[in-house]
Amino acid sequence: MSDALLNALAEALADLVTSIDTCDDDVLDPDIAVKWLETTSYLLDRLSPADRRALSALVRRAAARQPDGAWRDDLLRIPEEFGLDDDQHELYCDAVEHLERRFVETVRDVDPATPVPTCPGWTFADLVKHHGTTHRWMEHLVRTRAAERVRSRDVPLDLPEDPTAYPQWLAGSAERTLRTLRGVDPETPMWSHGADQRVRFFPRRLLFEAVVHLADAELALGVEPRIAAGTAADGIEEFLENLPHYSWIAQPVAALANGSVGLTATDTGAAWTISFGGGGFAWTKSDGAAAAGIEAVAGDLLLLVYGRLRADDARFAVSGDRTVLDAWLAATAL
Known part of the structure; x- marks a missing residue:
């Protein structure tokens, strides 16, 4: 999709929403207006954090093309009214929390010895251990504000002896990671293994670790993965940025x-x-x-x-x- 088309669509959306929001009651029934705006809000809430941030920028650029006045001011209020400027770090943390809940529910009752065909040589025990280890490693990096690489093998895992307990261990590891991430300024400089050398790199990276490994588990169980389109597009770009x-x-x-x-x-x-x-x-x-x-x-x-x-x-x-x-x-x- 070209930049020109994206700008045109964002400007059309902004104009339409502002027209509905400022329309006189004798022109548009208030109940219908509220219904339309609530539907728009619901659809925008389903966008990935990256897409919400991009749409906010497009709407602001559309507003900047208007002359000073009430219409421009109304356009500029759209990102805030629809939560497009909400904390991206927290949105990624929320997305990780949701995915990890799904992951744990998916693997909890599966025989740990079950093979994972998309990860040749791995079983469900290996998959869950790997994913939990990633959480423990990243939590350690952020908590200590690592200035250089720390190997995951040097991070305490507290791994249970019984593989059937791995899902609960993963749930605890994810909870611990999110608690640490939410307690740190995302702009804090630190080492990461990707392009963004700040704390905010980690929840986005963890999200796509969860997306892909949940898909591994689902495909192994004969379940078709369900990945939101906006999240998937963000994941492709995250991969290309960090490659x-x-x-x-x-x-x-x-x-x-x-x-x-x-x-x-x-x-x-x-x-x-x-x-x-x-x-x-x-x-x-x-x-x-x-x-x-x-x-x-x-x-x-x-x-x-x-x-x-x-x-x-x-x-x-x-x-x-x-x-x-x-x-x-x-x-x-x-």
Whole structure:
């Protein structure tokens, strides 16, 4: 989706909402106005924190294009009235809390020896232990305001001896992590293993750890993962932003021949164009020309990016040079 289209849609939404909100009662029934605004609020609440932040910026830019006056002031109130400027750090923490609850409920009664096909060689015990260890590690990093890398093996895990107790241990570990994250200024500088060297990096990273590993568990149980489109799109961008900092991926990507891949989310219209070759890669949030393209709903694209689904799955529509797409997916496989 182009920037021009995004700006036009944001301005149209802002104008419509403001018109409804300021309309005289003799022109529009107040009960109908409230219903329309509540529906809009419900839909905006379902956006990911990143999308809410982006929409807020678009609405403010739309307001800035208006002359000074009451109409411009009304437009500027929209982000606050719809909570678009709510604390992004807290929104990510809330999202993690919700996902971890679902994760624990999903794995609680599963035999720990059950295989996880999307993580070859792993069982449910391995999956839950890994995810809980990630929580313990990140909690330790944030609590100590780590200035350099700390290995997860050097962090106390308090892991139960009985694997059937792992889900409850994970629940406690997640609760502990969220308590620490919520108690720290998200702008606090510290070491992270990604692009953002601040505390606020961690809840976003934990969210997509939870999204992907919940999908691992669900796929192993024959359940179709349910990933909100906005969350999935944010996850794709989070992956691309941090990729240069993941040496085990960045190095194979640097060895790729020149090429480009386009990803298009059929449910939202979001698109990403990835270019690589010459020892590096770049990406834009746009529907640009690419040597290979792949289309699907955003949730499936996220699982493709993380290697949980294969490009030859019937849910994907592939175009262009398939060898370029396969090379990119092989280089970025986790």
